[in-house]
Amino acid sequence: MWRYNRILSALAALIAAVTLAAQCVIPRPLKPGDRVAVLSPASHTQASREKIAEALEAWGYEAVFYPNTFTHRGTYSADASGRASDFNRALNDPTIRAIIATRGGYGSAHLFDLLDADALRRDPKWIVGFSDISALHAWAIANGVAAVHGPTAGQVAKYGPAGTGRSDRQRRSVEMLDTLLRTGLQPVITLAPDSRNLAGDVTGELRGGNMIVVNDLSQTPWDMLDFQPEDNVILFFEETDEGMHAIDRMLTRLHQAGILEAARGLIFGQFVGCKGDSDFSSAENLISARLREWGYYDDDTASLGQRPIVFDFPVGHGGSCYPLISGGQVHLKADRNGVTLSPAE
């Protein structure tokens, strides 16, 4: 009998270890005086060096620029090895506590084979940005480290304290990033109800980003959509300038591959400029109609309790980019009064 117990307790320890290992490490929050790397890992940028430096300084940090932050090579800032070299320098510099991309564009996935994953694992630091930068978040999560899906350095300069003519959501996006970096916690986000939402109350690991970028990592070692129901993943997606058919095709894949079914919650952010020949007036309406057709709005489809579905989340292009910790543990609650996303207890 003692033997049986020992096997059981060994098994329990193993399960605990595996469960713990599955959770992403949260990089430490920033302190005044910390240094922040400003990089262009994908497309080249028109952002202002001075304004970025000023905005980060207003938050109490020192902006550190790299050889390829403001260079041009075709649509990219530099070739893949140049972009990776900047990134690896930042990863290996212990004084750098966050890496913020000037912008997205295209090209982050070219760096995968060139990045120093050991450096990130040894000294986890925040990787901040969105859109194409979602690919780098996927890379960080694959290496067990959470990242910030949030405003780029270009947006911080534009919508930060010195910015003029900014909308309420633009201002809030940047203020929340400041809070997140100082506290290391997911800022609480509350929203009004949306008629397409489905109520639910779940706790799990937030993951996602730009729909096509994340979608096109499937079957690679950096596929953040490769998870099991017991991983308790809450997915979020945003998109820009993809046709309605492209959205429909990707959503159908996520359904047919069992990814939507395995998720504990579904958050749809901004779908900006996603138009085209379709029976639906917007990408969000198309998504909601498909989910209804496939049974995601039927209570009994979710074996682990009702899976909340949330629309018009202020995340994505168009200036609404409230920061989300991709790889972080959060609590998502949707009901007829609205939506609340908060850090997990």
Next chain:
Amino acid sequence: MRPGDAIGVVSPATPVAADASESVSLIREWGYRPVVPEGAFGGRLSDGERAGALRRLLCDESIKAVWCTYGGYGCVELLHLLGDELFNSHRVPIIGCSDISLLHARALAAGGNGIHGPNLIWAWRHPQAEGTRSLRRLLGGEAPDIRLAPSPLNRPGSVTAPMVGGNLITLNNLAQTPFDILRTPGAILFMEERGEKPHAVDRMMQRLHLSGTLKQTAGLVFGDFTDCPGAPERIGRRLREWGYHGPVAFGYPAAHGADNIPFVQGAETILNVTENHVEIQQNP
């Protein structure tokens, strides 16, 4: 196929105009009997109705082939409405290209087959095109024997393996579904695209590289990349950068370009690429 055999006609994706129904005259001209369900022309059918029309044709033992009128968009919604039994019993080939690649993927996943070739309306409008003539010969049992002009983007080599494929973006979005024919180990992959931006094509090729999909293939054949400026050159450069191992042929005239030479999905194919010529031969 034999004279008098029936060919079913469907519009499984984008609806086509009623006056395009004249296109079935081509089937009669070839000595076959067209079977045209209601709504194939001028209909605006729901996903369920389109799947139903296709199901009835595939179940009908008198039908020897199903020819799609046109691609466009919409087959992806039919995949989960069509069962394996429709494809593995009579093995009726579905003919078409572009969005129709999805029906080929569905059929291959169930052990069925398909003919990647001109859609009916295109063939009717281009009766003298080599693609149309070669499809007619293929239905009569004569496999096309294809020679392509050499290209500096090609990679020499010679393999014999089943060839599968179709439209890149539609097949790319079958990853991790049961219909993922890009992951057919040991196959020659055929890919074509239309109207996608250079970085969109690059992103999909990156995925096929990073996921190890390209590594599993025996060879690669690239069709038309219509309105995808610079795509073949960029793909060729990437394949060299990644050290792709097998024969590579660019310029197979199929899909959205001036011609549309058919091939049988999943049939053994000899792909022989040298510096001076490209030879693609099937034994369906």
